[in-house]
Amino acid sequence: MSQDSTTRSGRNGHLARRDVLLGGTAIAAAGALIGLDGLVTPARAQAAPRPNIVYIVSDDQGWRDAGFNGSTEIRTPNLDRLAKTGTVFEQFYALPMCTPSRATLMTGRYPFRYGLQTGVIPSGGAYGLSLDEYLLPQALKDAGYRTAMVGKWHLGHARREFWPRQRGFDSYYGPLVGEIDHFKHTAHGVVDWYRENSVLQEEGYDTDLFGAEAVRIIQGHDKQKPLFLYLAFTAPHTPYQAPAAYLETYKHIADESKRNYAGQITAMDDAIGKVVAALDAAGLRDNTLIVFHSDNGGTRSAIFTGESAVKGELPPNNGVYRDGKGTLYEGGTRVCGFANWPGKVPAGRAKGLVHIADMYPTLTGLAGARTGKAKPLDGYDMWGHIARGEKSPRTELVYNVEPFRVAVRQGDLKLLWVPILPSRVELYDLAKDPSEKTNIAEKSARQVEKLKRRAEELAKAAVPPLLMGEMIKTTFSQPPSTPKGDEPPAPSANGAAHTKDFVTDMESGTD
Numbered sequence: 001m002s003q004d005s006t007t008r009s010g011r012n013g014h015l016a017r018r019d020v021l022l023g024g025t026a027i028a029a030a031g032a033l034i035g036l037d038g039l040v041t042p043a044r045a046q047a048a049p050r051p052n053i054v055y056i057v058s059d060d061q062g063w064r065d066a067g068f069n070g071s072t073e074i075r076t077p078n079l080d081r082l083a084k085t086g087t088v089f090e091q092f093y094a095l096p097m098c099t100p101s102r103a104t105l106m107t108g109r110y111p112f113r114y115g116l117q118t119g120v121i122p123s124g125g126a127y128g129l130s131l132d133e134y135l136l137p138q139a140l141k142d143a144g145y146r147t148a149m150v151g152k153w154h155l156g157h158a159r160r161e162f163w164p165r166q167r168g169f170d171s172y173y174g175p176l177v178g179e180i181d182h183f184k185h186t187a188h189g190v191v192d193w194y195r196e197n198s199v200l201q202e203e204g205y206d207t208d209l210f211g212a213e214a215v216r217i218i219q220g221h222d223k224q225k226p227l228f229l230y231l232a233f234t235a236p237h238t239p240y241q242a243p244a245a246y247l248e249t250y251k252h253i254a255d256e257s258k259r260n261y262a263g264q265i266t267a268m269d270d271a272i273g274k275v276v277a278a279l280d281a282a283g284l285r286d287n288t289l290i291v292f293h294s295d296n297g298g299t300r301s302a303i304f305t306g307e308s309a310v311k312g313e314l315p316p317n318n319g320v321y322r323d324g325k326g327t328l329y330e331g332g333t334r335v336c337g338f339a340n341w342p343g344k345v346p347a348g349r350a351k352g353l354v355h356i357a358d359m360y361p362t363l364t365g366l367a368g369a370r371t372g373k374a375k376p377l378d379g380y381d382m383w384g385h386i387a388r389g390e391k392s393p394r395t396e397l398v399y400n401v402e403p404f405r406v407a408v409r410q411g412d413l414k415l416l417w418v419p420i421l422p423s424r425v426e427l428y429d430l431a432k433d434p435s436e437k438t439n440i441a442e443k444s445a446r447q448v449e450k451l452k453r454r455a456e457e458l459a460k461a462a463v464p465p466l467l468m469g470e471m472i473k474t475t476f477s478q479p480p481s482t483p484k485g486d487e488p489p490a491p492s493a494n495g496a497a498h499t500k501d502f503v504t505d506m507e508s509g510t511d
Contacts, residue, residue, distance in 0.1 A: 049287055050143075050145075050226045050366065050367050050368060051226065051287050051288060051289045051341060051344075051366055051367075052226050052227040052228075052229075052279075052284055052287060052288040052289070053140075053145075053226075053227070053228045053229070053288070053289050053291070053363055053366075053367070054214075054227075054229045054231065054275065054279070054288055054289070054290045054291075055228070055229070055230050055231065055290075055291045055359075055363075056231045056232075056233070056272060056275075056290065056291065056292045056293075057102075057105075057151075057230075057231070057232045057233065057292075057293060057294070057295050058233050058235060058236065058265075058268060058292070058293070058294045058295070059098065059152060059232070059233055059234050059235060059236065059237040059294070059295055060098075060236060060237045060238075060294065060295070060296065060297075060298060060299050060316065060325055061235075061236055061265065061294040061298060061316070061335075061336060062294075062297065062298025062315075062316030062317040062318050062319075062324070062336075063294075063297060063298065063317070063318045063319045063321055063331070063334060063335060063336050064317040064318060064319035064336075065236075065261075065265055065298060065316060065317050065336070066079050066080070066083075066265070066336050067079065067080040068080045068083035068084065068088060068336075068338065069088075069319065069336050070319065071317070073253075073262065074262045074265050074266065075249070075262075075266045075269065076265060076266065076269040077269065077273070078269045078270070078272050078273035078276065079269050079272060079292065079338075082272075082276070082290060082292065082338060082340045083338040083340070084347065085340060085342070085347050086290070086338045086339055086340030086341070086345050086347065087338060087339050087340075087345050087346060087347070087348055087349065087350050087386055087387075088337075088338045088348075088349045088350070089293070089336075089337045089338060089339075089349075089350050089354055090349050090350060090351045091334065091350075091351065091352065091353050091354060092293055092334070092335055092336075092337040092354045092355075092356075093333050093334055093335070093353070093354070093355045093356065093397055093399070094293065094294065094295055094296050094333060094335050094355075094356045095111060095117075095296060095333065095356070095399075095400060096296050096297070096325060096326050096327055096328055096332040096333050096399070096400060097119060097120050097296055097304070097325065097326055098120050098152075098154050098178055098295050098296060099111075099116055099119070099120040099121050099154050099155065099178070100116055100117055100118075100120075100400065101295040101296055101356055102153075102154055102155055102232070102295060103116045103129050103155055104355075104356045104357050105136065105356050105357075105359055105360070106129065106133070106135045106136050106137075106155065106167075106360075107129070107133045107134075107135060107136075107357075107360065107374070107375075108136070108357050108358075108359070108360025108361055108371075108374065108377040108378065108379040109133070109357065109360075109374075109375060109376075109377060109378050109379075110357060110378045110398055110400075110401070110458075111400075112400065112401040112402070112458070112459075112461075112462040112463065113375075113378075113461065113462070113463060114129070114130045114133060114463055115127075115130070115463040115464060115465055115466040116129060116155075116465075116466060117400055117401060117402050117462070117465055118402050118403075118465035118466075118467045118468060119465070119467040120154065120178050120467075121154060121155070121156060121157070121177075121178065121467075122178075122467075122470075123177050123178075123179075123187050123188055123307075124474070125156075125157075125158060125467070125470055126158040126159075126470065127156065127158070127466045127467075127469075127470060128155055128156015128157070128158065128159065128161075128162030129155040129156050129162065129167070131161055131162075132375075133374075133375065134371070134373040134374040134375070135167050135168050136168070136359075136360050136363065136364070137149070137164075137167065137168030137169050137228065137230070138167065138168035138373075139168075139360075139364050139367075139369040139370070139371055139373070139374065140168075140228045140363070140364065140367050140369055141168050141169075141170065141228075142369065142370065143364075143367050143368055143369035143370065144225060144226065145225065145226050145227065145228045145367060145369075146170055146221065146222070146225045146226070146227050146228070147168055147169045147170050147171075147228045147230075148169060148170060148171045148172075148217045148227070148228070148229050148230070149164045149169040149171070149172045149173070149174070149229075149230045149232070150172075150173050150174055150210050150213045150214050150217070150229070150230070150231050150232070151173075151174040151175075151210050151230075151231055151232030151233055151234065152174060152175055152178070152232045152233070152234050153172075153174065153175070153176045153177075153232070154176070154177060154178045155167075156176075157176035157177055157192075160197060163176065163194075163197060165196055165197055169230070171196065171217070172194060172195070172196055172197075173194070173195050173196075173200075173210075173213045174193070174194065174206075174210065174232070175187070175192040175193055175194070175206075175234065176192055176194060177192050178237075178306070179234075179237060179238065179239075179306040179307060179308065180192050180193075180206070180234060181239060181241070182205055182206045182207070182234060182235075182239065182241040182242075182264075183204075183205055183206075183241060185202065185206060188307075205242075205243050205267070206234055206235075207233060207234070207235050207264065207267045207268050207271055208243075208267065208271060210231065210233055210234075210271060211270070211271025211272070211274050211275060212271075212274075214229060214231050214271075214275045214278070215274055215275060215278040217229060218275065218278040218279055218282050218284065219278060219281075219282060221282065221284070223282075223283070223284070226367065227284070227288075228363075228367075231275065232295075233268050233271075235264040235265060235267065235268040236261050236264035236265050236268070236316075237306070238299070238305045238306050238308035238310060239308035239309075239310075240256075240257045240260035240261045240264065240308075240310065240315070241260055241264070242259075242260045242261075242262075242263025242264050242267060243263070243267065246262075246263030246264075246266055246267050247259055247260065247263050249262075249263065249266065250262045250263055250266075255312045255313065255315070256311055256312060257310055257311055257312045257313070257314070257315050258312070258313070258315040261315035261316070262315070272292075276290070285342065286342050286343065288341065289339065289340070289341040289344070289345070289366065290339070290340045290341070291337070291338075291339050291340075291359065292337055292338055292339075292340075293335050293336065293337025293338075293356075294335040294336055294337070295335070296325050296326075296332060296333065296335065297316075297318050297321070297323075297324045297325050297327075297330075297331045297332040297333060297334065297335060298314075298315075298316020298317060298318050298324050298325060298331070299314055299316050299324055299325040299326075300314055300316065300318065300323055300324030300325065300331060301314075301323070301324065301325070301326060301327075302314065303326065304324070304325045304326035318330075318331035318334075320434055320435045321334055321434065321435065321436075322435055322436040322437075328399045328400055328405060328406075328407035328416055329416070329436055330430070330434065330435075330436060333399050339386050341387075344387055345386060345387055346387070346389070348389070350382075350385055350386055350389075350392075352385055352391060352392025352394065353392050353394040353395070353397050353409075354382055354385070354386075354392060354394065355378075355379065355394060355397055355398075357377070357378045357379035358379040358380050358381070358382045358394065359379065359382075360374075360377060360379050361377055361379045361380060361381045362379070362380075362381050362382045362383050362386070365381045365383060366383060378398070380392075380393045380394050381393075382394075395410065395411060396408070396409065396410050396454075397409040397410075398458060399414075399416075401455065401458045401459050401462050402465065403420075403464070403465065403468075404418065404419070404420045405417065405418045405419075406419075406455040406458070406459065408451050408454050408455050408458070409430070410450075410451065410454070412429050412430050412431035412432075413427060413428070413429060413430075413444075413447055413451065414427070414428045414430055414436075415427055415441075415447075415448060415451035415452065415455065416428075417451075417452060417455055425441045425448060425452075426439045426441055427439060427440050427441040427444050427447060427448055427451070428440065
């Protein structure tokens with residue numbers, strides 16, 4: 001049985017593996033009797049106090065760009081302390097770009113199922129995360145949680161129905177689009193900074209403001225209700241900008257982009273330290289699960305830096321992993337991360353496969369939240385793997401499914417297939433070759449065909465990428481580019497070259 005069908009059977013009246021992982025056979029059986037629809041039930045949560053959940057996401061951070069993953073240049077003492085006393089993920093996977101990753105977190109479902117698998121929602125994009133998806137904050141809110149979001153949304157901004165307050169969050173503070181000036185809070189010169197549903201004019205460095213807002217939420221929280229705080233930093237996404245004090249800290253770094261990038265990460269680390277201190281001061285820390293990870297790998301190709309001009313070499317470091325953001329190689333999808341909960345999550349390392357889609361069933365399971373309103377999940381409950389060192393139930397990993405490329409992993413074998421002409425097939429044994437240097441496809445025809453069949457099966461369930469539809473609609477609705485009268489033709493637009501490079505890079509996966 002495929003992982004996909006196994007997950008679905010667990011939601012159709014049968015005892016799922018995630019029930020056994022979460023609370024033991026007796027509790028799971030009781031849950032199955034209480035909720036005959038196979039849903040996670042509040043009865044399961046009564047065995048222990050439901051945790052507060054502080055879920056922190058960084059933006060385009062390189063795998064190695066934290067002390068707990070080996071960085072000696074960038075200071076992250078607060079993250080390192082949490083990682084040292086918690087469980088570090090050795091194989092945590094997200095999607096290769098921002099919107100697909102965040103959508104997967106919110107839905108527990110692969111983004112190709114609802115058209116958000118390709119690229120990101122552009123500033124002028126009219127689409128968003130489908131309104132018929134039952135999101136993580138909705139499930140937690142329905143289970144009695146206070147739900148708060150601070151930071152970057154990037155799941156739809158053209159219609160108010162797409163915004164966080166309309167998708168299950170009791171409060172929202174931050175930008176709706178994907179890339180802003182960190183000091184001016186603007187995108188294309190337009191302020192993109194909101195409190196609830198209203199534009200907010202406010203000065204300050206966004207990372208500092210996010211941290212301060214999170215602290216205020218914790219300080220004012222009613223302890224009678226559990227808290228879900230989704231803290232989504234814009235650091236260290238471009239533009240690479242940091243306050244003067246952090247630039248002074250890294251004045252020994254000659255390259256301007258690298259200096260700012262390092263400052264962004266340390267500023268984020270300081271903000272996280274203040275959030276943890278606020279949890280301690282409020283008496284919430286001992287019953288709070290903190291999860292941290294990046295939304296995708298660090299940016300190694302200029303085509304994926306967004307709309308900001310970047311000087312010098314791109315600073316993110318993905319360690320031994322190949323390439324970075326926007327590609328389906330390990331550098332674009334395997335991200336730094338950990339979980340920390342005093343007395344509940346041991347100090348150590350989780351070595352098995354964990355996907356961002358797994359966070360939905362894991363968190364709703366801990367919260368005792370019902371998920372019957374959700375569409376069939378692609379995630380697994382990972383609590384047994386994280387908290388008790390049990391084997392990860394995930395044996396397959398879907399990196400992404402797009403019309404022009406797909407990557408699927410089963411066990412240690414990973415297929416990367418570009419079916420458009422000229423086609424390309426790559427197969428890697430990640431246990432022996434984590435850097436993806438040796439393509440063994442020609443020597444492993446049987447394994448290639450098996451993974452191709454799986455890719456085709458997944459593709460048949462895919463919704464066409466909404467970005468492609470948006471691009472076609474926008475392109476063909478423009479007025480003719482014919483010059484007027486004797487006016488000379490306009491020079492080639494940078495945007496046209498940019499689009500060509502984007503397609504080429506997405507197809508080839510090269511830096």
